Amino acid sequence: MNDNQRQNGHSGSPDAASWFVQLQRRPDDSGLRCAFEAWLAADPSHAAQWAQVSGTWEHLGDLKDEPEILAAREALRAELAQAQRRPKMRWAAGIAAIAVAGAAALGIGSWRQAQPKTASSTSPPAMAEVIATYRTPVGGQQAVTLEDGSRITLSTASEVRLTEWGARRAFTVVQGEVFFEVAKNPQRPFVVSAAGRSVTALGTAFDVRVDPGQWSVSLIEGKIRVATRGTSIDLTPGRELTQIGDQPWTIENRDVARLATWREGHLMFDNRPLGSIVQEMNRYSTRKVQIADPALAAKPLSGRFKSGDVTGFVETLEAYGMARGVETSSTTIELRPLSGE
Incomplete structure (x- = not known):
């Protein structure tokens, strides 16, 4: 879309x-x-x-x-x-x-x-600042193949800006999640900025995500360098760097096969709290799931779910006896424990 x-x-x-x-x-x-x-x-x-x-x-x-x-x-x-x-x-x-x-x-x-009513005072900034902008709505996905053969894929509610296309190939991820597949060219570094940090790659594939107060980068293949405020680190495949606010970043191992399954329209979870899974599922849908019960939100769950299909997600939870869904509005489903209202 x-x-x-x-x-x-x-x-x-x-x-x-x-x-x-x-x-x-x-x-x-x-x-x-x-x-x-x-x-x-x-x-x-x-x-x-x-x-x-x-x-x-x-x-x-x-x-x-x-x-x-x-x-x-x-x-x-x-x-x-x-x-x-x-x-x-x-x-x-x-x-x-x-x-x-x-x-x-x-x-x-x-x-x-x-034309915009205030075109004379709100014209686009110079090409050096923004050459092109790509964005997707909630539940949308967009793939763009660039002139050099590189490819970028935007996930739900995402925005990325092309800011340089010459000696450097430079992008800025404003929000959401973007998967980069970079055509190798040592003479033209490929640099992605996100939340004030930079990711530099040659020929590689990596995923950058920017959420309010948090950002992360996951490496699928190749090698990337993450830099901020005079500090840098090289990531190897299967590693994910996460930073919350200005706290020190953390690096963890990730299953490469699961890092970008959203591109195939699915989300995979391994022993994640239900509340965390609901939060992720909600990113892909205008219809939201809510959990009022803290004990239910803390229950661990593993599974593979279709992104954007919150109705199917809730039906699966009901089928496995984990929770029941109650429609509280046309755009909201509340998950409740099976025992009691």
């Missing part, structure tokens, strides 16, 4: 208008072109957005002598000239202004309505 839709400027995600300006200014930049193609392929709606923006620009040529278009083009020239002196200027405002001016003459109100 995809949710990689165009974001308004303040989110840092470049939209079609922003891409148009960047490509007009740097037509020979192969890295920029690859990043644009990745954005274009990430969601079917992006092609339609691009067609609207680029098509609008082409039609503006027919109106080149209109006063509104002349004024808008002159403003764009001035803005691009400023960019030569200030590389960190914001890009979308120029193309948004000229395209909206053209929309009034061409009668394409639907394109105009799609």
Whole structure:
């Protein structure tokens, strides 16, 4: 399921208008072109957005002598000239202004309505800050294959930003969980930032997760280096590093086969407290499970469950005589002990 839709400027995600300006200014930049193609392929709606923006620009040529278009083009020239002196200027405002001016003459109100109401003040930041943003909704999953053959897979309610695509390949995990499969290229380090820490890899596969107040990285294969505040450590396959807040990080052995089963649509647990399992299952569903009884929440459980299927999860617990589910609302199921209300 995809949710990689165009974001308004303040989110840092470049939209079609922003891409148009960047490509007009740097037509020979192969890295920029690859990043644009990745954005274009990430969601079917992006092609339609691009067609609207680029098509609008082409039609503006027919109106080149209109006063509104002349004024808008002159403003764009001035803005691009400023960019030569200030590389960190914001890009979308120029193309948004000229395209909206053209929309009034061409009668394409639907394109105009799609623009953010505050485009002039909330345009996307410079390409060096955010090149592309990928995100998924609750229960969603998205896989993106990059120009170099690397692949990133986003789990439920996740967001990752591409921040560099040149001498370095750099991403930032904002929230959620992302699985990285890195194409080896010693000349182009692959760096992932998460919760203020960095993970550097060459050819490897690893999983990064960012939760409120906690983050972790699990290595499936290859080798990675985790660094923060002058301290670094190398991880080997089957090891997971976890850090809660600013506490010292901990490293534990993990079953490699289970580290990323979420990519197959399943979650596996081995002797985990039921409360912890419920918390994990809830990440994948808008329908939530609750446990009010502390003794029930502490009961250990092992099993394999379909991610997002909280109804099936509760039915399994009932079938094994572990608990019973009571619907307390249209979006909530409460687990209760079998003995008593």
